[in-house]
Amino acid sequence: MTVNSSTSLTAHFVSSVRDVPDALWTLEHMPFGSRVFWTALEDCGAVSAQSGWLARHMVLFDGERALAFMPLFVKNHHRGEYVFDQGWASAHAEHGLDYYPRLVSSVPFTPVVGARVWLAAGVALSDVAAVLMQAVRELAERVGASSWHGLFIEPAQVEVLNPDDELALRHGCQFLWRNADYADFDGFLNALTTKRRKSIRAERRKVAEQGIRAQLIEGADITEADWLFFYQCYQRTYAVRGQTAYLPFEFFQQIGVGMANNLLLIVACDAQGNRLAAALFFKDATTLYGRYWGAVLDIDCLHFELCYYQGIEYAIAQGLQYFDPGTQGEHKLTRGFAPVITQSLHWLRDARFMDAVQRHVARERVGIQGYFDDATAILPYRETAIKPPAE
Numbered sequence: 001m002t003v004n005s006s007t008s009l010t011a012h013f014v015s016s017v018r019d020v021p022d023a024l025w026t027l028e029h030m031p032f033g034s035r036v037f038w039t040a041l042e043d044c045g046a047v048s049a050q051s052g053w054l055a056r057h058m059v060l061f062d063g064e065r066a067l068a069f070m071p072l073f074v075k076n077h078h079r080g081e082y083v084f085d086q087g088w089a090s091a092h093a094e095h096g097l098d099y100y101p102r103l104v105s106s107v108p109f110t111p112v113v114g115a116r117v118w119l120a121a122g123v124a125l126s127d128v129a130a131v132l133m134q135a136v137r138e139l140a141e142r143v144g145a146s147s148w149h150g151l152f153i154e155p156a157q158v159e160v161l162n163p164d165d166e167l168a169l170r171h172g173c174q175f176l177w178r179n180a181d182y183a184d185f186d187g188f189l190n191a192l193t194t195k196r197r198k199s200i201r202a203e204r205r206k207v208a209e210q211g212i213r214a215q216l217i218e219g220a221d222i223t224e225a226d227w228l229f230f231y232q233c234y235q236r237t238y239a240v241r242g243q244t245a246y247l248p249f250e251f252f253q254q255i256g257v258g259m260a261n262n263l264l265l266i267v268a269c270d271a272q273g274n275r276l277a278a279a280l281f282f283k284d285a286t287t288l289y290g291r292y293w294g295a296v297l298d299i300d301c302l303h304f305e306l307c308y309y310q311g312i313e314y315a316i317a318q319g320l321q322y323f324d325p326g327t328q329g330e331h332k333l334t335r336g337f338a339p340v341i342t343q344s345l346h347w348l349r350d351a352r353f354m355d356a357v358q359r360h361v362a363r364e365r366v367g368i369q370g371y372f373d374d375a376t377a378i379l380p381y382r383e384t385a386i387k388p389p390a391e
Contacts, residue, residue, distance in 0.1 A: 009060055009131045010061045011058050011132070012059045012061060013056045014057050016055060018042075023121070024059065024069040031262040031282040031283070031284060032107045032114060032282070034262070036255060036258035037255060038071075039254075041108055043251075043254060052079070056103075057072050058070040058132065058136070060135075067120050068128045069117070069118040072105050072136070073108070074101045075103075075104050076101050077100075081104065081111075081149075082111035083170065092350075097146070098144070101145045102148070103147065104148075106150070109246045111151075111342075113343075114152065115154055116154075116157060129160050145349070147347060148347045152342055161345060167345040168357045168358050168360075169361060171341050171342065171368040171369070173340070173375070174339070175325065177322065178338065188312060191336075191381055192381060196336075206300055207268075211271030212276065212305075214266050214305070218264055219260035220260040226267070230252070230292075231252060233296060234280075236296065237294040252280075262282050262283055263280070263281070264280070265281075275296070276302065277299070278306075286320060287320060287323070288311055288320050290307055290308075290311055290323070307325060311323050333375055333379060334378075341368065
C-alpha cells in the first residue's frame with residue numbers, strides 16, 4: 001500500500017521488517033532497535049497476523065531515497081502494549097461504535113522508552129513528521145481503524161510529532177536506577193538512609209544464608225541448556241497467572257545467536273548447584289534493561305536479589321549509567337529506583353471521542369504528576385549523600 005503526500009514524499013506500507021531499507025536501521029546501538037531483535041519477533045510468530053500484530057510498517061521515501069521508518073501494527077487487542085486504553089474501547093462500544101482495529105506504533109512486548117520514528121542519516125524528524133502523521137490518518141481510513149497509538153516515545157520525538165497539541169499526550173510513570181559513579185554496591189548502599197540500607201542487606205542475607213548464589217552468564221557463553229532452563233522459568237511466570245507467554249523459545253534462540261553482545265543471563269543456584277531461577281537482561285553502552293524473569297521455586301527475596309540487586313551490581317561494575325528494571329512496581333522505589341515520566345501519543349478518528357480523550361488525559365497528567373512528586377519525595381537517599389542525577 002502506498003500513500004502519496006502533497007509534497008514529493010511518498011509513504012509505503014510493508015508487512016515485514018525485512019522490507020525496511022538498510023539505510024533506516026539507524027538504532028542498532030540499542031537492543032530494541034536491532035534488526036536481529038525485530039526479525040526474531042517475526043520469525044518466531046510472536047509478531048504476525050495470527051498473533052494479532054499485523055505489520056503495516058511505514059517507510060517514507062523521497063523518490064528512491066528512504067528517509068524514515070515508523071513501526072506500525074494493525075491490532076484487534078491490547079496485549080503486549082503496557083499503555084492501557086481498554087476504557088476507550090468500552091466507551092466506543094457503549095455508543096455502538098467499533099474501536100477495532102486500531103493502529104499501534106511500539107516495540108512489541110517492550111515498555112521501553114525510545115524513538116518511534118527511525119531516520120536516515122542527515123534527516124530531521126521535523127522534515128517528515130507532518131507527512132508521517134497524515135499517512136497514519138490515511139491508513140486508518142483505508143483499514144477502518146479507530147485510532148493510532150504511539151507508545152513510550154522519547155520526549156524529543158513527542159515534541160516534534162505533536163507541535164500543535166493536536167494529538168492526545170498521555171503520561172505514565174515507571175522507575176529507573178541512575179548511577180552516581182558508585183565505586184561498588186556498598187557505595188550505592190551508603191547513599192541510602194540507614195533504614196533502607198539495613199533492609200536491603202537483610203533481604204540479600206536471606207538469600208545468601210540459604211546457600212543461594214548468582215551465576216552471571218554473558219552473551220555467547222549462554223548455552224542451549226541455559227536457554228532451556230531460562231525458558232522454563234519464563235513460562236512459569238505466566239502460567240501461575242493462568243496466561244501464556246508472549247514469546248516462544250525460538251525467539252530467545254535467535255537473539256542468543258544474533259545479538260549475544262546485548263544479553264546477560266543471571267541464574268540463581270543453591271548450594272548443591274541446582275538451578276532455582278533466572279533473569280534475562282538486555283544491555284547497551286549506557287543502560288541495562290531488566291526484561292524477563294522466572295523461578296521454579298518461590299523463595300523469599302530471590303526476585304529482589306536476581307532482578308534488582310544483581311542488576312545494580314552489574315551496572316556499577318560495567319560503568320553503565322542506567323538500569324531500567326521493567327514496568328510497574330512501587331516496591332522499586334524503596335530500592336533506589338526513581339520515578340520517571342513516560343509519554344505516549346494518541347489520535348482518534350472520531351472527533352467527539354478525540355475531544356473526550358484530550359480532556360481525560362489532561363486530567364490524568366495532573367494525577368500522574370502528583371504521583372511522580374509523591375514518589376520522588378519518599379526516595380530513600382540520604383540528604384547528604386551523593387545522589388544520582390535527576391532528569
